[in-house]
Amino acid sequence: MSGVEAVRQEALTDDLGSRRIEVHDLNAWFGSLQALGDVAVVAEPQSVTSIIGPSGCGKSTLIRCINRMHEEVLGARVSGKVLFDGQDIYAPDVDPVEVRRRIGMVFQRANPFPTMSVLDNAVAGLKMVGRLSRGELRRRSEQALRQAGLWDEVKDRLDEPGGKLSGGQQQRLCIARALAVEPEVLLMDEPASALDPASTLRIEELIQDLKTQFTVVLVTHNMQQAARVADWTLFMLYGQVVEFGPTRKIFTSPDDKRTEDYITGRFG
Amino acid sequence: MLETRKRFHDELAALQAEVMAEGQLAERALGRSIEALVRKDKDLADRVIAEDDEVDDKYMDVERRVIDLLAMQTPVAGDLRLVSAIMHINMHLERVGDMAVNISKIAKATRELPTDPTVLSHVEEMADIARSMLLTSVDAFARRDLEAALALPRMDDPIDHLNRGMYREVVGLARDPRLLEWGVQMNMVARQLERVGDNAVDIGEQVAFLLTGEFREFTDASHPPSP
Amino acid sequence: MSGAAVATAGARAPGLSRSMSRSRRVKDRAFRASLWACGFLALLPLAFIVWYVLVKGVSALNLDFFTKEPAAPGEPGGGIVQSFVGTALIVGMAIGMAVPLGMLAAIYLSEYGRGRLASAVRFVAEILLSTPSIVAGAFIWAVVVVAMGTFSALAGAIALTVLMWPIITRATEEILRLVPQELREGALALGVPRWKTIARVVIPTAGSGIFTAIMLAVARGMGETAPILLTALGQDFLTTNPVAPADAVPLRIYNYARTPVLSQHAIAWGGAIVLLAAVLVLSITARFLANRQQRRIR
Numbered sequence: 001m002s003g004v005e006a007v008r009q010e011a012l013t014d015d016l017g018s019r020r021i022e023v024h025d026l027n028a029w030f031g032s033l034q035a036l037g038d039v040a041v042v043a044e045p046q047s048v049t050s051i052i053g054p055s056g057c058g059k060s061t062l063i064r065c066i067n068r069m070h071e072e073v074l075g076a077r078v079s080g081k082v083l084f085d086g087q088d089i090y091a092p093d094v095d096p097v098e099v100r101r102r103i104g105m106v107f108q109r110a111n112p113f114p115t116m117s118v119l120d121n122a123v124a125g126l127k128m129v130g131r132l133s134r135g136e137l138r139r140r141s142e143q144a145l146r147q148a149g150l151w152d153e154v155k156d157r158l159d160e161p162g163g164k165l166s167g168g169q170q171q172r173l174c175i176a177r178a179l180a181v182e183p184e185v186l187l188m189d190e191p192a193s194a195l196d197p198a199s200t201l202r203i204e205e206l207i208q209d210l211k212t213q214f215t216v217v218l219v220t221h222n223m224q225q226a227a228r229v230a231d232w233t234l235f236m237l238y239g240q241v242v243e244f245g246p247t248r249k250i251f252t253s254p255d256d257k258r259t260e261d262y263i264t265g266r267f268g
Numbered sequence: 269m270l271e272t273r274k275r276f277h278d279e280l281a282a283l284q285a286e287v288m289a290e291g292q293l294a295e296r297a298l299g300r301s302i303e304a305l306v307r308k309d310k311d312l313a314d315r316v317i318a319e320d321d322e323v324d325d326k327y328m329d330v331e332r333r334v335i336d337l338l339a340m341q342t343p344v345a346g347d348l349r350l351v352s353a354i355m356h357i358n359m360h361l362e363r364v365g366d367m368a369v370n371i372s373k374i375a376k377a378t379r380e381l382p383t384d385p386t387v388l389s390h391v392e393e394m395a396d397i398a399r400s401m402l403l404t405s406v407d408a409f410a411r412r413d414l415e416a417a418l419a420l421p422r423m424d425d426p427i428d429h430l431n432r433g434m435y436r437e438v439v440g441l442a443r444d445p446r447l448l449e450w451g452v453q454m455n456m457v458a459r460q461l462e463r464v465g466d467n468a469v470d471i472g473e474q475v476a477f478l479l480t481g482e483f484r485e486f487t488d489a490s491h492p493p494s495p
Numbered sequence: 496m497s498g499a500a501v502a503t504a505g506a507r508a509p510g511l512s513r514s515m516s517r518s519r520r521v522k523d524r525a526f527r528a529s530l531w532a533c534g535f536l537a538l539l540p541l542a543f544i545v546w547y548v549l550v551k552g553v554s555a556l557n558l559d560f561f562t563k564e565p566a567a568p569g570e571p572g573g574g575i576v577q578s579f580v581g582t583a584l585i586v587g588m589a590i591g592m593a594v595p596l597g598m599l600a601a602i603y604l605s606e607y608g609r610g611r612l613a614s615a616v617r618f619v620a621e622i623l624l625s626t627p628s629i630v631a632g633a634f635i636w637a638v639v640v641v642a643m644g645t646f647s648a649l650a651g652a653i654a655l656t657v658l659m660w661p662i663i664t665r666a667t668e669e670i671l672r673l674v675p676q677e678l679r680e681g682a683l684a685l686g687v688p689r690w691k692t693i694a695r696v697v698i699p700t701a702g703s704g705i706f707t708a709i710m711l712a713v714a715r716g717m718g719e720t721a722p723i724l725l726t727a728l729g730q731d732f733l734t735t736n737p738v739a740p741a742d743a744v745p746l747r748i749y750n751y752a753r754t755p756v757l758s759q760h761a762i763a764w765g766g767a768i769v770l771l772a773a774v775l776v777l778s779i780t781a782r783f784l785a786n787r788q789q790r791r792i793r
Contacts, residue, residue, distance in 0.1 A: 097688050112681075224342060
């Protein structure tokens with residue numbers, strides 16, 4: 001908790017501040033099973049905040065509470081506050097659909113829409129929700145694919161089905177799809193865990209590029225990835241926050257022994 | 269509970285033991301080199317020079333194994349600080365071994381020269397302090413004793429003091445050219461011993477970093493680093 | 496013949512192990528042969544039916560058969576055009592009612608329904624699936640025919656709807672469930688509302704699977720006789736009036752099979768060929784599309 005306070009005191013209040021995510025006293029349940037207990041964390045704009053911890057510690061649950069996807073599961077429940085752009089996204093008058101447009105998500109396994117071409121996949125979010133001309137859609141598609149570092153590889157294959165790309169390409173397509181709706185925050189739930197090492201490193205490079213524009217929250221079970229990529233690291237255990245601080249500190253001299261045990265691999 | 273990363277931890281422990289052994293070898297070489305100097309013992313001096321190979325072998329072995337550990341085990345946090353400490357302490361100890369060799373060479377070269385008892389006693393005094401500092405620093409590493417590590421800069425003061433006084437004393441030997449020659453060589457021995465002290469302080473800095481996670485230079489005994 | 500004996504036999508000399516496995520190979524072949532025989536036997540009835548129907552009815556298939564109304568009993572020529580038109584009319588209207596009903600129910604069950612209402616809907620569908628078709632026919636007679644005061648194609652269509660929509664619902668629900676959850680999540684995470692997710696992602700992905708479900712339902716509806724008998728009554732003249740009695744191919748087959756007129760028997764066999772062909776084509780196409788669909792969804 002003190003890590004959060006320290007961050008808040010250091011935080012700048014500029015217009016980028018609206019892209020900050022602040023989680024306070026967050027609890028989450030699946031039916032009667034509590035998955036998160038009093039979680040507090042801050043994700044700063046133009047930075048990567050990683051969430052690490054053993055399986056079942058609540059990393060995915062936490063990230064899915066930030067874009068209100070958790071409640072889509074039957075019997076799921078949330079209490080607490082998640083502040084975005086100064087507003088609590090769980091306030092009763094807030095539309096979760098709007099929240100999800102502004103807080104995007106990339107999933108562990110690439111999930112391009114099989115009935116759509118590469119081009120259509122990239123702008124699927126725009127096509128399904130808005131009314132844009134074909135020319136505008138094409139322009140936005142190219143922009144998103146360039147942002148995701150995929151344009152050069154697919155510019156001659158735009159009409160092929162999304163599912164025909166390689167695993168790493170499909171995942172970058174999903175990133176492009178998330179970027180096309182121009183969110184302010186990007187949540188990534190183990191985006192590279194299903195990919196080979198080379199593709200993984202490309203995704204990590206991409207994340208470093210993306211952080212200049214977005215607030216990135218990254219869940220990863222690969223500690224070395226968190227060490228390479230993240231500015232801030234949150235360590236969770238059994239649904240609770242153990243330690244939160246600059247990645248450099250967490251990986252050279254963490255405060256909590258449990259953190260030290262986990263990242264050095266002494267964890268049983 | 270099955271211990272994870274057993275091989276890694278075993279290797280860390282083995283490297284630590286290797287460094288400790290290296291420390292003992294270096295300290296022993298230092299003591300013997302001074303003894304060879306005082307008693308003008310050529311054979312002892314030769315032995316010290318020959319046995320430095322052992323120290324060098326240990327040094328290169330530890331160095332190689334540390335690199336392997338970094339590449340293949342990607343240590344972090346406490347493990348990383350320990351590996352870094354091992355690597356640096358290894359280097360300092362190897363240097364101490366070289367200093368013992370230098371002193372032994374000087375012992376051989378000054379065997380035929382006359383001596384001055386005052387200067388010689390000061391050299392012995394400096395050597396005692398240097399050896400004590402070396403043992404303290406290596407022991408502080410073994411027992412993870414922060415206070416002992418922090419005490420090292422203070423122990424370095426007398427050596428510095430004696431070293432500075434040495435120059436004036438040697439100048440006072442100018443009356444006899446051969447005595448002066450010996451005196452100049454003793455000055456060099458003093459400088460070697462002063463550097464042994466510095467290396468011991470550096471080892472203390474590594475121990476402090478290992479234990480606190482903060483790296484501070486023990487620049488001045490009057491401004492000890494906060495623990 | 497213990498495992499140990501076999502192991503040592505193999506270790507010692509290859510010749511010996513070969514003689515041991517020969518008896519196993521014989522058994523293996525015998526078993527496979529008996530399976531082939533069973534499969535063949537299972538195919539026999541269908542093959543027999545197809546062959547017999549073809550033999551009996553092929554003589555009746557001519558242009559008149561498909562374009563003319565029945566001739567007077569005893570007179571040669573004529574056809575059963577009104578049966579084909581009637582079937583098209585009745586089944587067409589039934590599709591128009593069963594498909595929306597069935598699909599909406601399927602979407603509800605797959606995408607929204609978790610509580611008691613969903614269980615109830617599913618239960619009703621299951622019951623209707625195994626309801627004897629004559630019961631459905633009698634029910635619609637009592638409710639629709641009596642209320643309207645007349646037999647009609649519409650009543651027939653309603654009776655078929657009762658039988659068809661559960662098929663569509665059950666098959667469609669299964670297909671929708673096969674669409675991976677991660678596709679829905681991917682769309683939701685983009686800020687797409689749930690109903691649009693269903694309409695623009697889930698259903699298109701299910702795609703030809705839904706078409707398959709409809710085809711299966713149509714195959715069933717086309718072949719029903721009992722409910723048509725009680726609701727549409729039958730008709731000798733060509734009509735396209737939905738609120739008047741209408742004929743249907745299976746009904747015509749039923750009636751003509753019971754008459755003493757031999758030419759009408761032949762026509763009945765001809766109708767049987769057409770019906771059989773239609774059902775076979777629909778079923779095989781449905782199966783083919785379903786296989787292709789499975790491969791596409793991964």
